[in-house]
Amino acid sequence: AANFEGKVVVVTGGASGIGAAICEVFQEAGAKVWCADLELADGKGWESRVCDVSDETQVTAFFEEVFAEEGRLDVVVNNAGIQPLGVSIAETTPELMNKTLEVNVSGALWGVKQAAARMTAGGSVVNLASFVGTLGVPDGMAYAVSKAGVAHLTKCAALELAGKGIRVNAVAPGTIRTPAVEGIPDNPEIPFVEGRTPLGRLGEPEEVARVVLFLASEAASYITGAIVPVDGGISAG
Numbered sequence: 256a257a258n259f260e261g262k263v264v265v266v267t268g269g270a271s272g273i274g275a276a277i278c279e280v281f282q283e284a285g286a287k288v289w290c291a292d293l294e295l296a297d298g299k300g301w302e303s304r305v306c307d308v309s310d311e312t313q314v315t316a317f318f319e320e321v322f323a324e325e326g327r328l329d330v331v332v333n334n335a336g337i338q339p340l341g342v343s344i345a346e347t348t349p350e351l352m353n354k355t356l357e358v359n360v361s362g363a364l365w366g367v368k369q370a371a372a373r374m375t376a377g378g379s380v381v382n383l384a385s386f387v388g389t390l391g392v393p394d395g396m397a398y399a400v401s402k403a404g405v406a407h408l409t410k411c412a413a414l415e416l417a418g419k420g421i422r423v424n425a426v427a428p429g430t431i432r433t434p435a436v437e438g439i440p441d442n443p444e445i446p447f448v449e450g451r452t453p454l455g456r457l458g459e460p461e462e463v464a465r466v467v468l469f470l471a472s473e474a475a476s477y478i479t480g481a482i483v484p485v486d487g488g489i490s491a492g
């Protein structure tokens with residue numbers, strides 16, 4: 256099992272869903288976990304601060320506090336995101352487009368920027384992309400484009416930071432059972448995705464979190480710039 260004793264791990268969006276599962280697996284692996292979210296995470300032992308990842312000033316202040324407190328930074332997981340689905344092209348406003356890019360793409364960029372500034376060799380970043388960043392999706396243009404952006408940002412950052420010994424990877428989940436997905440009453444996406452997914456079911460948050468943990472760990476020491484599908488096979492065909 257991965258051992259993160261003595262390591263400091265930042266997880267954005269850790270108050271809910273996949274992010275909460277990520278906080279949990281790192282905590283179980285012995286890491287000191289710091290969560291940055293619009294909401295305070297109801298503490299299962301990790302530190303939690305209110306921080307809007309789309310605002311670079313807030314992100315910088317958050318990482319300054321983490322670094323002042325811990326004196327090191329080992330892993331950044333850029334997980335915070337919004338998922339505007341069920342929005343047609345006609346319904347897509349400049350506000351929705353800008354907000355989606357600011358939270359999902361710029362938010363990840365500010366996390367990467369802090370990692371670049373504060374990590375030493377051996378550090379690692381994991382971003383949350385999505386299968387819709389590769390496959391097209393109707394009624395989700397802003398979201399899908401933002402996740403394609405996250406995947407590409409991952410590759411660019413991997414190249415730029417490789418010389419410092421910092422690895423940058425992403426996971427591309429399929430549809431995962433989280434409040435964002437289950438919160439929509441009778442969400443038509445659920446039976447649709449179950450029908451299309453080769454493994455025949457939605458994923459669970461822990462199934463994504465375990466892969467994030469692996470990518471951040473020494474076991475993945477030769478992996479950088481990878482976008483790893485965690486999608487029950489939906490992207491395979």
Ligand code: NAD
Nearest residue numbers: 268271272273292293307308335336385428430431433435
């Ligand atoms: P969720 O809505 O359950 O949790 C997202 C968390 O991010 C929330 O706690 C929210 O408060 C926080 N957040 C939102 N905007 C923020 C901001 N500006 N600053 C700080 N925190 C902010 O979502 P989830 O389903 O757990 O998704 C987590 C990540 O995984 C997202 O990036 C999402 O796009 C991605 N993803 C999810 C799925 C899925 O099916 N659930 C699939 C593919 C990718």
